[in-house]
Amino acid sequence: MEIKQTAMAGTLESSDLQIVLSQGTKGIEFDLTSDVAKQFGNDIKATIKSVLDAYDIENASVKVVDKGALTPVIKARAITAAQRALDLKDQPNWEVL
Amino acid sequence: MENKVNREIPDQILNDYKYEGFKTTDFGNPEIQRVAPKVTAQVGPSKVVESVKKVVSETLKDGMTISFHHHFREGDFVFNMVMREIIDAGYKDLTLAPSSLTNVMNDIVVEAIQKGVVTNITSSGMRGSLGDAVSHGALKNPVIFRSHGGRARAIEEGKVKIDVAFLGVPNADEMGNANGMNGDAAFGSLGYALIDAQYANKVVLLTDSLMPYPNTPASIKQTQVDYVVKVDKVGDPDKIGSGATRFTKDPKELQIAQMVNDVIVHSPYFKQGFSFQTGSGGAALAVTRFLRKAMIENQIKASFALGGITKPTVDLLNEGLVSRIMDVQDFDKGAASSMKNDANQQEIDASWYADPANKGAMVDKLDVAILSALEIDTKFNVNVMSGSDGVIRGAIGGHQDAATAKLTIISAPLVRGRIATIVPDVTTVITPGDSIDVVVTELGIAINPKRKDLIDSLSKVPGLPIFTIEELQQKAEKLVGKAEPLQFTDRVVALAEYRDGSLIDVIKQVKD
Known part of the structure; x- marks a missing residue:
């Protein structure tokens, strides 16, 4: 699916994560900022990638500022951002949830 | 070798710095020969000198070991004051041996390392920009970390030989009788500084409050002190200790x-x-x-x-x-x-x-x-x-x-x-x-x-x-x-001693 609009989800509070999804052309491109990037950077990217895959998003620029979020939080923020970016926020994709 | 907590300590470190790997928490009852400081006799009538600059130039030479205490914690003015003079005077190859390093000291230590003024450090710890610089390999030689008890032991045994101790105190008289309890920048116990006062070859007190002689109670005594420097302010009382302690609601x-x-x-x-x-x-x-x-x-x-x-x-x-x-x-x-x-x-x-x-x-x-x-x-x-x-x-x-x-x-x-x-x-x-x-x-x-x-x-x-x-x-x-x-490189940037002086672990440079 094509991203229709730049969308954001999440906050910059501790244990949260803020994600901004915008249109891209060269696959999924990450820009990740996290204090735990050394230990969990790849895991965070993989978690978000799996959500984007579920929405069939193939091209996107993904800006992530992580504040030590646990995996369920990362997933929730990614889903919300995807729904908003695809302009599906009134029709939640239950299969993904 | 692998020590008793299964840490691989490079043999080169053990040989170069004459260490044994950690074996046991039991210290036993060894007989230990302590060292004594060199004393320059004087009779007074006053040890007051007019500036930090003068006392630095009279006492310090390249390659010496200098010490400070950290009782002023984040409110410390003395450390920066003295290090500024030392850096500006262009000294080289000093060993910095404070009881610990607080955040307020970080930037000037990083500067001293970059300029070759400080090439060795031993401390209880470090954080912030200094810890970051050391972990990225800024210092030529590995930092040696010791516990408070381990530092006292190393000084008593002569492993750390302090040439000049610069000790900030909230009060002192003209001969060097001082305590930590009175004055604007009072911090209470002088516990860590007392070792330096006892074992350093030269002891310099810096104070903002010159008291009538004799100043009591005297935790640091005039028999130990070479110079007294009057400065404007030794510390910021609001940052020395936290104010009223609040109990956690977490x-x-x-x-x-x-x-x-x-x-x-x-x-x-x-x-x-x-x-x-x-x-x-x-x-x-x-x-x-x-x-x-x-x-x-x-x-x-x-x-x-x-x-x-x-x-x-x-x-x-x-x-x-x-x-x-x-x-x-x-x-x-x-x-x-x-x-x-x-x-x-x-x-x-x-x-x-x-x-x-x-x-x-x-x-x-x-x-x-x-x-x-x-x-x-x-x-x-x-x-x-x-x-x-x-x-x-x-x-x-x-x-x-x-x-x-x-x-x-x-x-x-x-x-x-x-x-x-x-x-x-x-x-x-x-x-x-x-x-x-x-x-x-x-x-x-x-x-x-x-x-x-x-x-x-x-x-x-x-x-x-x-x-x-x-x-x-x-x-x-x-x-x-x-x-x-x-991920770490193979380069050792710090040594962690156990309190008995054996090596319990090494810290390597981070790979970024």
């Missing part, structure tokens, strides 16, 4: 404190005349409050409280629940100001407090120690030095020393954000698992399997969940996920 910290208290109260050590040491963290302060209630209910009084002192401990002294406070440093104003008014709050130096190489340290008589941790591993080894990213950001302090208590409790949350506190292997071993007895987290406790007696006495306590340390580690990992291992 439910997680309170839960941990409650369980720490349960462990103490149901241990064999909670009896008339017991002794304890608590740190300054949120949970540790809350423990003091729970302990107070338990002591009143059980009509039990403590013989002494030890170490770094806070107002809640002073309150116990005032209530008669603690007979003596043995005070090596004060963390807040309440503790600092009470020392001058209460003879039962005794100032002790770092050797008396925690040095294994003397005729008996206070920690040897300690029943209960409550300590914190950045990481604890399934062998009960504790890291208080390197952060979750492998960068130096901590201090040994009295951790290794107090951990020799009969009951050593580590209080720590199971996870901090996404970082597990209980891990399969700590990044840096600072305190060996052999000296740790109980780990308390908000989910429950783990008891060192070597302490079968404690397992027996604590297993019947209602509301005190007991897990193995492996179970706690797995719970943490389930919550945050499995972390990727940190």
Whole structure:
């Protein structure tokens, strides 16, 4: 699916994560900022990638500022951002949830 | 070689720096030859010199070892004042040997390293921009980290030979009689600085408050002091110690404190005349409050409280629940100001407090120690030095020393954000698992399997969940996920000594 609009989800509070999804052309491109990037950077990217895959998003620029979020939080923020970016926020994709 | 906590210590480090690997927490009864300082005799009538610049040029040469204390903590003006003169005068190859380094000292130390002014450092710890610089290989030689007791030992044995000690004091007379209790920048106990005053070849006092001679009580004596420098201000009173101590309202910290208290109260050590040491963290302060209630209910009084002192401990002294406070440093104003008014709050130096190489340290008589941790591993080894990213950001302090208590409790949350506190292997071993007895987290406790007696006495306590340390580690990992291992280069940037002077671990340069 094509991203229709730049969308954001999440906050910059501790244990949260803020994600901004915008249109891209060269696959999924990450820009990740996290204090735990050394230990969990790849895991965070993989978690978000799996959500984007579920929405069939193939091209996107993904800006992530992580504040030590646990995996369920990362997933929730990614889903919300995807729904908003695809302009599906009134029709939640239950299969993904 | 691999030492007794399974850390690989490069042979080159052992040879170059003449170390043995850590073997045991038991110090034994070796005979030790101490060193004595060189004394330059003088008769006065005054040791006052007009400027830091003058005293630096009269005392300092390239390659010397200089020291400072950290009793002013984040309110320290003296360190920057002296280091500025030293850097501007263009000295080279100095060894910096302070009792510890606080954040306010970071930038000027980084500058001194970059300019080649400082090429060796030994300290209790470091953090912030300095820890970051050292972890990225800024310093030519590895930093040597020592506990407060270990520093006293190293100075007494001559492993650290201080040429010039620059000691800030909130008051002094013209001959160098000084204490930490009076004056605008009073901080209470001078515990760590007393070793420097006793063993440095040249002792320089810096004060903003010249008192009529003779100034008493004198913790540092005129017999030890070479120079007295009058400066405008030695420190910022608001940043020396925190103001009024507030008890934590964090439910997680309170839960941990409650369980720490349960462990103490149901241990064999909670009896008339017991002794304890608590740190300054949120949970540790809350423990003091729970302990107070338990002591009143059980009509039990403590013989002494030890170490770094806070107002809640002073309150116990005032209530008669603690007979003596043995005070090596004060963390807040309440503790600092009470020392001058209460003879039962005794100032002790770092050797008396925690040095294994003397005729008996206070920690040897300690029943209960409550300590914190950045990481604890399934062998009960504790890291208080390197952060979750492998960068130096901590201090040994009295951790290794107090951990020799009969009951050593580590209080720590199971996870901090996404970082597990209980891990399969700590990044840096600072305190060996052999000296740790109980780990308390908000989910429950783990008891060192070597302490079968404690397992027996604590297993019947209602509301005190007991897990193995492996179970706690797995719970943490389930919550945050499995972390990727940190990447280091082969270059050693810091050495961590155990309190006996053996090498317990090395810290390597981080790979970014």
